[in-house]
Amino acid sequence: MSSERIYLPNTPQNFYALAWAERLKFVKSLVACGETDVYRIIRILERHERKFQLKLEHASYTYSDPQNGPEKIDVFTGHAEWVPVDQGSDADLLSTGVPAVTENSFLGKKLTLPAYTDLSVIVANWIIDLIDEDCSSVVELGCGYGRNLFNIHYLGGPLGIPYYGTEYTETGRALASFLASLEGAIDLRVEHFDHTAVDLRFIEESDHLFAFTCHSIEQVAEIPDSYFEDLAKSAKKLTCIHFEPFGFQISANNPYSVRQKDFFIKRGWNTNFFDVLKTAANTGTINLTHVYKDIIPNEEISPTSVAIWRNF
Ligand SMILES: C[S@@+](CC[C@H](N)C(=O)[O-])C[C@H]1O[C@@H](n2cnc3c(N)ncnc32)[C@H](O)[C@@H]1O
Known part of the structure; x- marks a missing residue:
């Protein structure tokens, strides 16, 4: 728990900066108690998050704009704590204290899944199967603490090539680097x-770079028009897959997509990924090979869609 108050604007980036900092403290406390195995550490963090969630303290800050006068803005104070997850009524809980089922959406329909279903392996296994034999590096763009990269490694992803974990927040990078320092079998560069x-x-220099994103573009209100062109220029051969909740951008043709659209607009999350992608494909900047709308179940508001493209 941090005691210092720092007053940061309430943006997705500041949210994650604070959230990864608290997870770093939690992970360091595990290591201080003798945990050394990164696979176990990540699973223990996940176990902790089944019962506890991070609560970031907010405050209202009055900003005096010389031209427009005082304006109230919502800020984070930097104070964060783990609080018990509100699991709903006791009647619906397993004896372990977690809900017996979770409500998700998938392909425009409701999907009820049993407790303890691990959806994160879908992304890792999809990537492992897509990585071509000649791929010489793997990069995740917006990796948080590197959960997907560690999953790819532990589920049998390629050995002996560098994995790049790239992230906007300094605290996410610190946690990824700390975990990487404990795991000698993966060449993870942050x-x-x-x-x-x-x-x-x-x-x-990489002959064939494999890049992916997973629910990180979602946090950026708008990507630049040149996003795919800039990525495409980054390697001689580039294969890229995006796991992002952009289904509503393809078509808001079912109640879940309509709710997703409203939610993203309200939160200031991404609304232009698919338009920029389509333009890049139509102008021949990239070779867009596959698009799957709402193909991976997730919480009702955020089913994951997938786009795959190459620069060759
Ligand atoms: C929902 S988390 C997903 C993290 C990771 N991809 C995963 O699946 O575990 C979103 C991540 O996007 C990062 N992010 C936010 N804005 C970003 C930006 N402008 N560029 C790159 N990453 C960003 C956040 O810091 C956070 O780590």
Whole structure:
């Protein structure tokens, strides 16, 4: 728990900066108690998050704009704590204290899944099967603490090539680096990345780069028009897959997509990924091979869609 009050604007980036900092503290406390195995550490963090969630303290700050007068803005104070997840009524809980089922959406329909279903392996296994034999590096853009990259490694992803974990927040990078320092079997290199200013020059010359995103573009209100062109120029051969909740951008043709659209607009989350992608494909900047709307179940508001493209 942090005691210092710092007053940060309530943006998705500041949310994650604070959230990854608290997870870093939690992980360091596990290591201080003798945990050394990163696979176990990630599973223990997930177990903790089944019962507890991070609560970030908010405050209202009055900003005096010289031209427009005082304006109230919502800020984070920097104070965060783990609080018990509100699991609903006891009647619907398993004896372990977690809900017996979770409500999700998938392909425009409601999907009820049993407790303990691990959806994160879908992304890792999809990537493992898509990585071509000749791929010489893997990069996640907006990786948080590198959960997907560690999953890819533990589920049998390629050995002996660099994995780049790139992330906007300094605290996310610190946690990814800390975990990487404990896991000698994966060559995980952690770098800064910003979806609004694509720059992958830190990647060593790679014959065939495999890049992916997973629910990180969602956090950026608008990606630049040149996003795919800039990525496409980053390697001789580039294969890229996006796991992002952009179904409503393809068509808001069912109640879940309509709710997703409203939610993203209200939150200031991404609304232009699919338009920029389509333009890049139509102008021949990229070779868009597959688009799947709402193909991976997730919480009702945020089913994951997938787009795959290459620069060759
Ligand atoms: C929902 S988390 C997903 C993290 C990770 N991809 C995963 O699946 O576990 C969203 C991530 O996007 C990152 N992010 C937010 N704005 C970004 C930006 N402009 N460029 C790159 N990453 C950003 C956040 O810091 C956060 O780590």
